[in-house]
Amino acid sequence: MKAKRKSSKQGAPEIVELFLDGSRCKGCRYCVEICARKTLAIGEEMNAKGHLLPKVVENGECAACGLCAMICPDFAIWLSSEDEEA
Amino acid sequence: MSEAVRQQQNPVDAYLRVDRLPSIWCAGCGIGTSLSCFIRAIERAKLDADKIALVSGIGCSGRVAGYVKLDSFHTTHGRAIPFATGLALANPELKVVVYSGDGDLAAIGGNHLIHAARRNIDMTVICVNNFNYGMTGGQLGPTTPLEARTSTSPYGNYEPPFNLPRLVAASGGTFVARWTVYHLRQLERCLAEALVRPGFNFVEVIAHCPTVYGRLNKQGQGTDGLRYFKEKSVVKNGADPAEADIALDGPIMLGKFVDIQRPSFCGNYQQVCVKAQKSK
Amino acid sequence: MAEAAVLQGQFFITGDEACAEGAIAAGCRFFAGYPITPATEIAERMARRLPRIGGVYVQMEDEIASMNAILGAAWAGAKSMTATSGPGFSLMMENIGLGVMLETPCVVVDVQRAGPSTGLPTLVGQGDIMQAKWGSHGVYEIIAVSPSSPQEMFDLTITAFNLSEKYRVPVLLMADETVGHMSEKVVIRPVKPEELVERRRPTAPPGKYLPYQPDADLVPPMALAGQGYRFHVTGLTHDERGYPVMTADAHQKLVRRLADKIRVNRKDIIRYEEVGIEDADVIVCAYGITARVARSAVQQAREEGIRAGMLRLITIWPFAEDRIRELARRARAFVVPEINYGQIVLEVERCAGGKKTVLVPHMGGGMHLPQDILAAIREAAK
Numbered sequence: 001m002k003a004k005r006k007s008s009k010q011g012a013p014e015i016v017e018l019f020l021d022g023s024r025c026k027g028c029r030y031c032v033e034i035c036a037r038k039t040l041a042i043g044e045e046m047n048a049k050g051h052l053l054p055k056v057v058e059n060g061e062c063a064a065c066g067l068c069a070m071i072c073p074d075f076a077i078w079l080s081s082e083d084e085e086a
Numbered sequence: 087m088s089e090a091v092r093q094q095q096n097p098v099d100a101y102l103r104v105d106r107l108p109s110i111w112c113a114g115c116g117i118g119t120s121l122s123c124f125i126r127a128i129e130r131a132k133l134d135a136d137k138i139a140l141v142s143g144i145g146c147s148g149r150v151a152g153y154v155k156l157d158s159f160h161t162t163h164g165r166a167i168p169f170a171t172g173l174a175l176a177n178p179e180l181k182v183v184v185y186s187g188d189g190d191l192a193a194i195g196g197n198h199l200i201h202a203a204r205r206n207i208d209m210t211v212i213c214v215n216n217f218n219y220g221m222t223g224g225q226l227g228p229t230t231p232l233e234a235r236t237s238t239s240p241y242g243n244y245e246p247p248f249n250l251p252r253l254v255a256a257s258g259g260t261f262v263a264r265w266t267v268y269h270l271r272q273l274e275r276c277l278a279e280a281l282v283r284p285g286f287n288f289v290e291v292i293a294h295c296p297t298v299y300g301r302l303n304k305q306g307q308g309t310d311g312l313r314y315f316k317e318k319s320v321v322k323n324g325a326d327p328a329e330a331d332i333a334l335d336g337p338i339m340l341g342k343f344v345d346i347q348r349p350s351f352c353g354n355y356q357q358v359c360v361k362a363q364k365s366k
Numbered sequence: 367m368a369e370a371a372v373l374q375g376q377f378f379i380t381g382d383e384a385c386a387e388g389a390i391a392a393g394c395r396f397f398a399g400y401p402i403t404p405a406t407e408i409a410e411r412m413a414r415r416l417p418r419i420g421g422v423y424v425q426m427e428d429e430i431a432s433m434n435a436i437l438g439a440a441w442a443g444a445k446s447m448t449a450t451s452g453p454g455f456s457l458m459m460e461n462i463g464l465g466v467m468l469e470t471p472c473v474v475v476d477v478q479r480a481g482p483s484t485g486l487p488t489l490v491g492q493g494d495i496m497q498a499k500w501g502s503h504g505v506y507e508i509i510a511v512s513p514s515s516p517q518e519m520f521d522l523t524i525t526a527f528n529l530s531e532k533y534r535v536p537v538l539l540m541a542d543e544t545v546g547h548m549s550e551k552v553v554i555r556p557v558k559p560e561e562l563v564e565r566r567r568p569t570a571p572p573g574k575y576l577p578y579q580p581d582a583d584l585v586p587p588m589a590l591a592g593q594g595y596r597f598h599v600t601g602l603t604h605d606e607r608g609y610p611v612m613t614a615d616a617h618q619k620l621v622r623r624l625a626d627k628i629r630v631n632r633k634d635i636i637r638y639e640e641v642g643i644e645d646a647d648v649i650v651c652a653y654g655i656t657a658r659v660a661r662s663a664v665q666q667a668r669e670e671g672i673r674a675g676m677l678r679l680i681t682i683w684p685f686a687e688d689r690i691r692e693l694a695r696r697a698r699a700f701v702v703p704e705i706n707y708g709q710i711v712l713e714v715e716r717c718a719g720g721k722k723t724v725l726v727p728h729m730g731g732g733m734h735l736p737q738d739i740l741a742a743i744r745e746a747a748k
Contacts, residue, residue: 019094026113033309034270051113069096070126070270073118073308074108078096103598106609139591141438152598152610157591159441160600160610161434162464168431172438172446173591175422176396180442180592201427355422362417 001055003039003062016062017080020053024076027051031068031077037061040068101125101135103155110149114308116267116293120214121150123270123291124185127277139180141170143195146221146295147187147214164194167202167211174208178352181281182208188215189227192248196228203257203286205351210280210287213250216295224298231334235302251327254288255344261287262327262344267294268315269340276342285350292338303334371419376553381519381546382449385475385539386411388523389447391557394473395421396444398435400428400454403487404543405477408449429454433461436472443590445527449475451543452485452494455501462536463502466624467601469534469578469586471565473526476538477546478654480705480731489731490543492654492705496712498538499683505621507628509635510538510683512653516550522680528563529635533627534585540682542705544655544733572596577608578620584627628684637680638689642668646675647698648746651690651714653679655733656703663739672747682710690717699746701726703739722746 043055066082142151144163151158226236265273280287294311323341397412436446480491589595602610652660667674702711703726
């Protein structure tokens with residue numbers, strides 16, 4: 001999944017790549033809930049167990065804070081690079 | 087392209103038995119989140135993962151031991167702490183972590199909890215508190231708030247619960263803190279701090295149980311639990327743990343409550359050995 | 367001045383003290399216990415000795431904690447021991463089972479006293495013998511040995527450690543209050559390193575090592591915490607990887623191996639002493655302090671012209687079935703004196719092929735007198 005980067009860091013890549021392992025996801029929406037930019041939403045794609053997977057919303061902007069990766073109880077979502085914390 | 091290939095694996099997978107995922111925890115259960123913070127805390131603390139020995143008891147939280155790629159022991163109900171004590175005393179180079187739930191640590195394991203705190207054994211105890219015995223179907227436990235419904239308090243719980251930070255502090259715990267699984271960065275940093283500290287370190291992690299406790303008390307799904315933690319938490323570092331009681335649907339006091347230094351069991355024992363070797 | 371870890375020479379000490387010295391001679395450097403009559407002296411001796419020789423003594427809050435602490439210590443690499451009596455033994459049962467399931471070497475001493483319940487705390491009993499085998503829940507086999515003298519308290523403690531390391535199982539030292547509290551000459555001879563057994567270490571590297579992949583003798587090599595193996599072990603039914611696998615097949619396979627590990631190797635494990643057995647018509651089968659009394663009774667019987675002999679059980683579990691069956695072919699009767707209301711007699715009877723089996727029970731917190739056993743021998747010889 002790709003999102004436009006919204007970053008204050010100079011020289012950071014324009015696109016943040018979000019990885020999702022659909023086989024681990026249980027559709028709990030923790031990632032959707034924690035995202036301060038509302039970049040994630042539950043999509044229409046369903047995994048083999050019947051859970052609806054999250055997706056990046058249209059024109060979604062990502063600050064690469066990494067909280068979705070951190071909150072996921074199933075280690076199903078992670079980022080390509082994370083902004084350093086303030 | 088090549089970077090995408092490189093990043094195909096979740097970086098925390100190095101600490102997980104990925105061949106056992108997805109976990110048995112329900113959708114919306116916070117235990118997995120606590121584990122995620124714990125793994126990141128290990129990295130933040132720059133621990134040698136080979137030296138970590140993780141001991142758990144029985145219950146949903148106890149299943150953490152089976153998912154971490156560390157030397158891990160899934161022991162009997164309530165007995166993680168004495169098992170961990172044996173590990174810690176027999177090999178002081180081990181970094182001993184106990185990871186278990188409210189019922190396991192404070193009901194059947196209560197006696198061991200208070201004595202390990204009293205002795206100041208070098209270990210970090212992570213107590214995930216979801217206010218019930220989830221694995222067995224949502225029975226009341228020693229942290230179930232008054233009035234709460236559980237499968238064994240169908241008319242509302244009438245047993246006053248433990249305030250775990252107060253219990254551990256009163257028993258002599260030198261580091262006592264509480265966070266929720268919503269407070270990700272605080273929890274990660276708190277765990278990282280606890281993990282490098284000598285002595286008995288206790289971190290209570292409040293988590294939602296959407297399947298039983300949360301459902302029986304109309305507290306909604308996992309995300310509703312997160313919202314409750316976000317809205318009702320009050321952070322008060324340094325507060326007196328006696329003020330940290332939790333009422334049903336009430337505010338949750340969070341923070342680092344106790345951070346003191348006290349001689350550890352190991353230190354005391356070494357001094358005794360020196361004395362013993364000098365005496366006739 | 368550093369003390370030599372192992373005392374050497376001749377001593378006049380109690381069985382409890384000798385047991386502590388045996389543990390130290392075997393390499394035990396971790397003791398976790400809780401005071402209980404008549405085993406307390408073992409803890410007290412360890413509390414004095416271990417801090418002087420680089421070992422760890424810890425008095426835990428109860429027997430349950432003690433049992434778990436010795437398991438944890440074993441996984442950290444220590445040879446570990448606890449000591450208790452009946453009430454504590456009962457408390458330890460669940461976690462003896464954990465020790466069996468995790469395949470943890472350790473020694474549990476039960477200095478038996480009269481039960482049930484609080485019973486006669488300061489007086490002898492032999493009522494925990496069946497409990498030693500069946501006390502924990504579920505299907506399992508365990509090893510138990512029974513010393514008859516302070517000297518054996520020393521020697522058999524070493525044996526217990528050796529067996530526990532070799533078979534990766536808790537070994538129970540079923541002593542009794544008389545043997546524990548009596549004073550007798552104990553010779554502590556130098557124990558050579560090659561006489562001590564150490565648990566087998568993994569040959570596979572981390573990543574390839576499977577915690578419960580057994581070798582040919584059904585015992586898996588044991589990694590220790592902190593060595594980089596990153597293993598997981600659980601009290602749940604598990605497979606070779608140590609992962610919980612709760613299928614019928616996995617359970618069958620595991621439980622059979624845990625039991626067969628002991629059964630298949632019983633010739634190596636079972637020990638007994640025989641006196642006058644070759645032509646015996648009446649065989650006294652005894653253990654612990656009772657065997658000392660029985661020896662006297664057998665001697666007197668011989669003097670009266672009765673062909674009496676004694677089979678003294680040193681290993682109680684696994685039970686010496688094969689030997690009893692063999693002896694039952696020739697002998698006419700078995701006499702089983704024990705300080706309980708009939709425990710080992712049930713095993714003897716089971717294996718005696720229909721031959722007369724006579725229990726000589728004795729309770730009340732005292733030993734048999736030789737004439738109690740002699741009377742039964744005479745009766746059985748008729």
